[in-house]
Amino acid sequence: MNLSNELYISATSKGDRIALVRNKRLIEYHVDETEHHFAVGDIYFGSVKKVVSGNNAAFIDIGHEKDAFLHYHDLSPNILSLIKFTKDIIAKRPVSPRLKGFKLEAQIEKQGKISDVLSKNMPILAQVVKEPISSKGPRLSCDISIAGRYIVLVPFSNSINISKKITSKQERQRLHKLMSSVKPENFGVIVRTVAENMDVEDLQRDLEHCLEKWELGVKALRTAMPRDRVISEMDRAASILRDMLNDDFDSIVVDTKESYDKIKNLLHAIAPQKEKILKLHQGKAKIFEHYGIEKQLKSLFGRTVTLPGGGYLVIEHTEALHVIDVNSGNKASSEPNQEATALNVNKEAAIEIARQLRLRDMGGIVVIDFIDMKKAENKKEVHDVLREEMKGDRSKYTILPISKFGLSQITRQRVRPEISVDTRETCPTCGGTGSIQASISVTDQIENHLEHLLLKQNEAKVSIMVHPFVYAYYKEGFISRQMKWFFKYKKWINLIKDSTLGLMEYHFLDKDGEEFELHS
Known part of the structure; x- marks a missing residue:
């Protein structure tokens, strides 16, 4: 089966x-904060x-409120070369950035002591391998690497x-020789899986980029001053593309010209043949609304x-672990065989x-309480499905x-804090108190x-953005309320549904999609 991957x-x-969508199902969701420091891959x-x-x-x-943690095992065998190089650079000694003629120091022992x-107060160059989570600071490694699309570059190796x-033995030999x-x-290289059968020009271009x-x-x-970031990992969208872009990718849809230009340049650098799959969304409805992603987010992040x-899952999170309980729901009564029901659910x-x-980026220990099954082969079948899906x-x-x-x-x-989307909505009318005035009054206000x-401002074109329930109210019937507006005002009023709005919220937009300032 050919899988389609779409990035929005x-x-x-x-x-x-x-949002990364596979066969119309949301499988990854990230929020890439503009001022996001201490991201995985950043070098400080x-x-x-x-x-x-x-x-x-x-x-x-490295500048975080909690000091970052560095274990001896994450030092890199070539840490002494990295320390020497860092000191040479700070002392303004003449050294080649490309390490030409740089004399590597001896490697450290695998089971040595960090105090040796x-x-x-020693200056050190280190890379973030785990972002600050909860009360812990970032986790670091001195085994520095620069990730490209096909290769990973490892200085001092x-x-x-x-x-x-x-x-394939033949392909491994070809790549090694190449x-x-x-x-x-003085640079080591790790060849990534996507490099299989790639041309020498592509690999060389990627190496040069790194x-x-x-x-x-x-x-x-x-x-640089201490605590400065000297190399930053590319943003989340770019790193997803770098790591996952393959023939299965069907489309990348963005909603701003700035994002469009940025990703077009990235595609031009890493996969020119894929430039044509990039599209700029220009519809009136928001991009996540238009492609049904907002609806999926609301239904997928609840407890x-x-x-x-x-059947249904109940997902509970604690500091130490995540627990997922599997329940059969109303399914139990529909099948006579209890074992078959348990297996299917x-x-x-x-x-x-x-x-x-993947969606919530849940990490650490996850315990799943499946419905009891008696037969060993059924347990193995469920285990195999889980392994295949992951x-x-x-x-x-x-x-x-x-x-x-x-x-x-x-x-x-x-490696980064878990993603959570608040799926409980506070009623915009009552502010969570539980008592509201007649909600139908929203239609009077509109x-x-x-x-x-x-009639007063004589606007030529008006669109109204409303909650899906209110949208349905105006659309229902053979002669809908929207149609009655047309007869009354001799102008067609465009309606846009937006599930991110509360039931009582609405926005009036002009012909350019700019919001009108409403006076009560």
């Missing part, structure tokens, strides 16, 4: 909202605040590693999530759970088989404003 990007004042010029021998770790000041490598997912001939000295990014970082480091066959649940983990997940994860209590345990790498705009 909606620009808001707080940053981009990004920090200083060692404290070395803790008991943990074999150090706390690094780092000391208090000379090794060439090829993705394990590339299984990278050996083009990579500069080298330029590293050079810019070195240039920034020359004048309970319904399954197609009538559990399989549907496994598909939805794999999607929910294959497309970009986070590292481990799934344990279903236990005799019907529990499945998943650990999923958590009628009054409409009459004022058309």
